[in-house]
Amino acid sequence: MADDAPIPSVVAMLICDQVINEEGTNKKSLIGVFENFNSHVFPALMPRLAVYVKVVDAQGAYLFKLRLVRLKDESLVAEFGIQANISDSSHHSELAINMGNLPIAEPGKYEFQLYYGEIFLHRVTIDAIQISGGVPWQPPPMNS
């Protein structure tokens, strides 16, 4: 992390299905904002998921970390590094992280945590809920 870069403040962090950027105007559409997700079976794969982050007070080179943590025991499920060069602190800066096939081991609370280096910036909690019915998960066949 750059020593002289100011600590950004997160003014919005939302979980949704997808972040779409409009080509002509750069306006963003957050499609399908959610807080919970249901699945008949666990482990489950989230086929698509996006995190939208809006920060202020950022200027310089930043290495952000986005972590997905299972809250039951605060164990790490996934971690993404995000490099961003932000030139003008007088404007808000926006990040979109689109993801696919995120594995969710079991029902319960999970949290996306945003760090700048080792500095904790923000968190958003989501709830994985098991609903009745469905076919039990089967491991994929091993390739011989």
Place this chain on the structure above:
Amino acid sequence: MATAAYELLRPGTTEIIPVMENEPIHQSLELPRQVASERPTLEPVQVLIIGTLPTVRPEHVFLGTLKDPQYRLRKPIPLDVSVQESEVVVTWSEIDEFGHGGTTGAAVDDFGQTLRELHRQLYAPEAHLGADLQRVKQVLGEYIEPRTK
């Protein structure tokens, strides 16, 4: 294999299209036509899922934000993380303040709220402070500044 892609987005701009006098009102309420940019190509990323997941509850964490539009931090606040009676406790030893909660994130949020209240009390015009609280106020001033924009 989990996949991901990220991008730093450009500021969005909206256009105000003048409404003609004889144009039906419902047309002016329609969303503007939008052209989505290409969906980013998702790259494979490392995801830990098999076996025991590593615990990421740290022994120390740096607080980077107070979640209050009136204040920003000049520098991160170092917090010690411990577990006491199944609650996570974060402590700022420099002024002996703490926050607690079910998880590290909840404890950090609780600490942030405590700190915001403490800052307001110590910086209130009517506050009469002894030597100890004067020192705490000075330490808070080194870390926290009012947001000017």
